[in-house]
Amino acid sequence: MNTISTDIRTVTTPCGDITYTFQHKKVKNINLRVKHDGNVFVSAPKRVPAKAADEFVISRSSMIQQAITSFAARELIKERQKNLSDGKTFILGEEYTIKTMADRREYAEKTDGFIIIHMKDTNDSARKISIYNTWLKAFTEEVFLYVMHDVHSKFIPLGIDFPELKIRSMTARWGSCHTYKKMIVLNRRMIEAPLNCISHVVTHEFCHFIHPDHSAKFYTLLDKMCPTWREDKKLLESLVIL
Numbered sequence: 001m002n003t004i005s006t007d008i009r010t011v012t013t014p015c016g017d018i019t020y021t022f023q024h025k026k027v028k029n030i031n032l033r034v035k036h037d038g039n040v041f042v043s044a045p046k047r048v049p050a051k052a053a054d055e056f057v058i059s060r061s062s063m064i065q066q067a068i069t070s071f072a073a074r075e076l077i078k079e080r081q082k083n084l085s086d087g088k089t090f091i092l093g094e095e096y097t098i099k100t101m102a103d104r105r106e107y108a109e110k111t112d113g114f115i116i117i118h119m120k121d122t123n124d125s126a127r128k129i130s131i132y133n134t135w136l137k138a139f140t141e142e143v144f145l146y147v148m149h150d151v152h153s154k155f156i157p158l159g160i161d162f163p164e165l166k167i168r169s170m171t172a173r174w175g176s177c178h179t180y181k182k183m184i185v186l187n188r189r190m191i192e193a194p195l196n197c198i199s200h201v202v203t204h205e206f207c208h209f210i211h212p213d214h215s216a217k218f219y220t221l222l223d224k225m226c227p228t229w230r231e232d233k234k235l236l237e238s239l240v241i242l
Ligand SMILES: [Zn+2]
Pocket: 204, 208, 213, 214
């Protein structure tokens, strides 16, 4: 192997302490890697002293912390997907266990801590998912419409009409606003997060009816309409990983 020496080092950075493995290798430049388990590796040619590696890590601390956070977030979603196969799900920020119950009429209902799927054949897992998804779709629409009306009431004095709501599966955004169509599109996955998380996205999109850009004026309006939007956004991004 071309590793000459290995050293575990910890540096204090503006983004918190970072521990990393420093290796002198037969390489040309300083290389930095954040592995999927969150471990940080720096390799450098022999002429680069450990102190220079520390400085290199400090200079890239925000990128390193971001990578560690996003790997941790991916672990969280994996865990949640496993939970769903174990019969667990998150709705409005609360954990629910999915239970089946033999019944002649097929439907789902949400009770304290449980989503109960009433179904004829409780061993039919495909049918179970289908009943659950039908229920979740209707529930999501009901909640999103409730939030839309709540937020809209603050925009009526600004002359904004109630827009059309479209709910979609999206992988890159929480919502979008189509001013010319008078339409707001919301990401269905937001139903997993608490109401305030959904509300800040809806408020953001409503603000676009006034300012279609992300200008300073847009953020002034958003701050006024939803003063907690920064915390709401942080919480949403930590709970629901797209
Ligand atoms: Zn926007």
